[in-house]
Amino acid sequence: MEILIAIIAGVLLAVVFVVISAPLRAARDVEDGDVGASTESEQALQAAATGRGYERAELEAARETKYREIRDAELDLRTGKLSREDYDAIDSGLRAEALELLDRLEALEPLEQKPSGESLTPGKANPELEA
Amino acid sequence: MADLGRICLPLALLVCVYGIGASIYGARTGRIEFSDSGRRSVYALAIVLTVAFGVLELAFLRNDFAFNTVADTSSRTTPTFYRAAAVWSSQEGSLLLWAWLLSLWSSLALFLVRRRMRDVAAYATAILLGFGAFFISLMIFYASPFSTTSPAPAEGVGLDPLLRFPTMMIHPPMLYSGYTLCTIPLAFGMGALLARRVDADWIKAIRRFAFAAWLFLGIGILLGARWSYSELGWGGYWGWDAVENASLMPWLTGTAFLHSLMIQEKRGMLKVWNVSLVLATGTLAIMGTFLVRSGILNSIHAFGGATLGVPFVALIGVLIAGSIYLVVSRRDMLRSQHRLDSLLSREAIFLGNNIVLVALCFVIFWGTYFPLISEAFTGTEASVGPPWFDRYTVPLALLLVLLSGIGPVIAWRRATLANARRNFAVPLLSALATLIVLLAAGVAHKAFAIAMFCCAAFVLGSISQEFFRGTRARRAMAGEALPVALVALVRRNRRRYGGYVVHLGIAVLFVGVAASSSFQHAVEQRLPVGGSTHVGKYTVRYVRPTATITPKNDAVHTGSTLNIGAVLDVSKGGRHVATLSPSEGFYDSGEPAQGTVGHLIGGQAVSHISMSAGVTRDVWTAIAPDISTPALQRIVSIGNRTLPADEGVVALGVLAREYLKHPPAAQFHFIVSPLVMWIWIGGLIVLGGGLIAIWPAPSAVRRRVAMRSRARTARGLARA
Numbered sequence: 069m070e071i072l073i074a075i076i077a078g079v080l081l082a083v084v085f086v087v088i089s090a091p092l093r094a095a096r097d098v099e100d101g102d103v104g105a106s107t108e109s110e111q112a113l114q115a116a117a118t119g120r121g122y123e124r125a126e127l128e129a130a131r132e133t134k135y136r137e138i139r140d141a142e143l144d145l146r147t148g149k150l151s152r153e154d155y156d157a158i159d160s161g162l163r164a165e166a167l168e169l170l171d172r173l174e175a176l177e178p179l180e181q182k183p184s185g186e187s188l189t190p191g192k193a194n195p196e197l198e199a
Numbered sequence: 200m201a202d203l204g205r206i207c208l209p210l211a212l213l214v215c216v217y218g219i220g221a222s223i224y225g226a227r228t229g230r231i232e233f234s235d236s237g238r239r240s241v242y243a244l245a246i247v248l249t250v251a252f253g254v255l256e257l258a259f260l261r262n263d264f265a266f267n268t269v270a271d272t273s274s275r276t277t278p279t280f281y282r283a284a285a286v287w288s289s290q291e292g293s294l295l296l297w298a299w300l301l302s303l304w305s306s307l308a309l310f311l312v313r314r315r316m317r318d319v320a321a322y323a324t325a326i327l328l329g330f331g332a333f334f335i336s337l338m339i340f341y342a343s344p345f346s347t348t349s350p351a352p353a354e355g356v357g358l359d360p361l362l363r364f365p366t367m368m369i370h371p372p373m374l375y376s377g378y379t380l381c382t383i384p385l386a387f388g389m390g391a392l393l394a395r396r397v398d399a400d401w402i403k404a405i406r407r408f409a410f411a412a413w414l415f416l417g418i419g420i421l422l423g424a425r426w427s428y429s430e431l432g433w434g435g436y437w438g439w440d441a442v443e444n445a446s447l448m449p450w451l452t453g454t455a456f457l458h459s460l461m462i463q464e465k466r467g468m469l470k471v472w473n474v475s476l477v478l479a480t481g482t483l484a485i486m487g488t489f490l491v492r493s494g495i496l497n498s499i500h501a502f503g504g505a506t507l508g509v510p511f512v513a514l515i516g517v518l519i520a521g522s523i524y525l526v527v528s529r530r531d532m533l534r535s536q537h538r539l540d541s542l543l544s545r546e547a548i549f550l551g552n553n554i555v556l557v558a559l560c561f562v563i564f565w566g567t568y569f570p571l572i573s574e575a576f577t578g579t580e581a582s583v584g585p586p587w588f589d590r591y592t593v594p595l596a597l598l599l600v601l602l603s604g605i606g607p608v609i610a611w612r613r614a615t616l617a618n619a620r621r622n623f624a625v626p627l628l629s630a631l632a633t634l635i636v637l638l639a640a641g642v643a644h645k646a647f648a649i650a651m652f653c654c655a656a657f658v659l660g661s662i663s664q665e666f667f668r669g670t671r672a673r674r675a676m677a678g679e680a681l682p683v684a685l686v687a688l689v690r691r692n693r694r695r696y697g698g699y700v701v702h703l704g705i706a707v708l709f710v711g712v713a714a715s716s717s718f719q720h721a722v723e724q725r726l727p728v729g730g731s732t733h734v735g736k737y738t739v740r741y742v743r744p745t746a747t748i749t750p751k752n753d754a755v756h757t758g759s760t761l762n763i764g765a766v767l768d769v770s771k772g773g774r775h776v777a778t779l780s781p782s783e784g785f786y787d788s789g790e791p792a793q794g795t796v797g798h799l800i801g802g803q804a805v806s807h808i809s810m811s812a813g814v815t816r817d818v819w820t821a822i823a824p825d826i827s828t829p830a831l832q833r834i835v836s837i838g839n840r841t842l843p844a845d846e847g848v849v850a851l852g853v854l855a856r857e858y859l860k861h862p863p864a865a866q867f868h869f870i871v872s873p874l875v876m877w878i879w880i881g882g883l884i885v886l887g888g889g890l891i892a893i894w895p896a897p898s899a900v901r902r903r904v905a906m907r908s909r910a911r912t913a914r915g916l917a918r919a
Contacts, residue, residue: 088243150618
């Protein structure tokens with residue numbers, strides 16, 4: 069029984085190590101494969117890409133919410149909760165806000181469509197942009 | 200096997216400590232690999248705690264009484280189902296369940312946001328692992344589920360008979376899931392504040408988990424109420440017990456948050472309020488856990504006399520201080536982007552609903568912690584009872600139900616009086632018709648109940664109108680058949696219509712509460728065989744006694760050694776309505792000092808109620824049989840003196856026969872409660888509505904909807 073417990077504990081320890089260390093090992097493998105890369109510039113690029121990714125995520129969340137608001141206003145009109153005048157005023161306001169969000173998202177896109185330089189780590193796609 | 204469990208706990212703590220460090224380092228330096236490693240620590244924690252939980256579960260199923268917790272809460276005579284679920288009936292096992300569920304839910308949440316909000320998620324990971332480390336430390340230093348005794352006792356004490364009830368076994372995992380899920384929005388809220396990213400994205404990420412926490416807590420609370428009603432032998436479903444209240448408080452603030460987050464999503468308002476609600480909900484969830492475990496307040500549900508109070512107080516102190524610091528220090532970022540357009544808008548109603556919910560929470564908080572507050576100020580512990588709670592919560596509940604009917608018929612941003620008049624016509628007419636019917640029925644003396652029925656009718660009117668108008672609009676737009684249009688309407692607007700169904704369920708639930716508490720008839724009476732009594736319009740007659748000694752033959756198979764009860768005939772106006780069989784189970788005390796026979800029935804006696812449940816009323820009965828008569832006690836003492844240890848059950852057989860031959864009068868408790876079943880039906884409607892609201896839209900549908908919206912937006916913009 070003691071041997072069995074020791075084996076299970078050993079396997080558990082190994083699994084924990086493998087699970088936790090996988091990202092660190094992957095990062096080290098990449099570093100080993102591209103010794104000439106400038107760490108500072110890589111980090112700057114990573115920070116910029118990450119910041120842009122955050123902004124994009126925020127804008128996309130706001131955009132989805134705005135679309136939902138437009139649908140909700142339409143449903144409120146159809147179910148008699150909004151008058152036509154109020155609906156027109158609200159709808160045009162929402163659409164203007166949606167346009168502003170789309171413009172801001174579009175402004176981000178040219179940078180993100182670059183085929184190279186976007187990856188946080190050389191040889192690996194940027195997971196932030198994959199999302 | 201205990202050794203494996205003992206290895207798992209320090210390993211889990213190590214994983215937590217590493218994960219906290221890696222996540223914070225990753226968040227502060229932007230090194231994604233460390234943030235990822237921290238996140239994966241949560242997965243690893245889930246793996247380790249799954250093994251630990253498996254070890255303990257196996258110990259219970261194998262009757263391994265070397266484990267102290269198994270010996271204390273299980274026995275060979277405990278039925279297998281209850282043995283499997285007995286893991287969380289002990290302090291130690293429930294701590295492990297808490298930590299395990301936390302690791303599983305946290306893993307799911309972090310997996311779903313693994314490619315988003317890396318900075319917020321990294322801080323959230325550290326906080327969630329902090330909770331994990333706290334509970335694991337409690338198990339290592341205070342209450343280990345893997346402590347053992349050698350040599351192992353031959354038999355365990357057995358599961359508390361009060362817990363041998365199916366819903367009671369499901370209730371803790373539901374409640375703990377709710378509590379642990381409450382910590383996820385808290386962790387992300389704190390993460391957003393720490394990362395200074397308090398916009399729409401974090402709200403979007405945690406919305407589903409906040410809803411899931413609300414749903415699980417709600418199910419847990421309802422199961423607890425059902426257990427109280429069906430098992431505790433007092434005939435009530437809510438007693439304003441400290442532990443019951445502790446689970447209700449985060450549910451109330453969570454409900455407030457689910458409403459106000461919509462205002463933040465749509466209008467960029469109430470950011471301080473929302474983040475405060477999230478933090479309060481998570482902290483209240485931890486306080487609920489603290490109440491159960493500290494033994495600081497008396498409760499039938501608490502693991503009293505424990506030593507976990509100080510660590511919990513420290514954790515709660517850190518949470519409160521940290522929350523206040525974060526909100527105050529980030530107040531500039533939490534400014535609202537808009538103001539209320541109109542007081543006649545859904546936002547304004549939601550605000551009103553938030554105030555009522557928080558007021559309810561405050562009242563319950565004050566009443567629950569009043570014993571501690573009074574002791575701190577006066578030196579004597581005073582407590583408040585159900586009448587105190589009812590005085591404040593009933594009017595607030597009325598207001599809440601009313602608001603849940605007003606909200607759905609008012610538009611976002613602004614509504615005109617003309618529209619409001621048109622939209623309120625049907626709900627007001629429903630309420631008015633209900634009032635007339637009730638007054639005609641002669642129940643004018645129950646003002647609060649009448650008000651609740653009218654409010655519920657108002658909600659029913661408003662929700663029905665919403666479904667009708669929505670379906671009609673959908674039919675006009677798409678030309679679909681009525682059922683297809685209804686399903687399509689709900690599918691396309693799950694949150695809105697799921698929410699409406701929840702409102703309806705809450706109204707139905709409160710109708711059940713109001714009716715059963717206002718129009719209940721209760722009688723406690725001692726009856727001989729053949730005797731009868733009147734309960735409301737019902738007559739109950741004691742037909743004959745029952746007695747069984749084989750554990751597997753007890754009515755609900757709870758493992759009692761002796762089960763004594765009665766067959767009752769219930770009639771109304773001379774017509775037979777139901778035959779009921781309440782009983783009381785006697786359990787083995789495990790104390791040999793009580794004698795060969797005495798110990799078999801010397802444990803806790805538990806009432807097994809019997810009821811005839813219906814949509815209009817429940818007839819509820821419980822019995823407290825008298826086995827202390829000289830004739831029955833003589834059998835016990837002779838058995839104690841003459842029978843060997845393994846033949847005590849023979850005397851129980853004689854005792855049962857004697858009881859059946861010369862049954863003494865028994866004490867009965869009869870209750871006729873109208874509409875109780877609607878509490879459970881209301882709960883199921885709430886659950887159904889919650890599932891509709893939380894169910895993710897198929898990605899294809901989501902894309903199509905988004906594309907149509909984009910096309911419409913573009914068309915509109917082109918026109919502008």
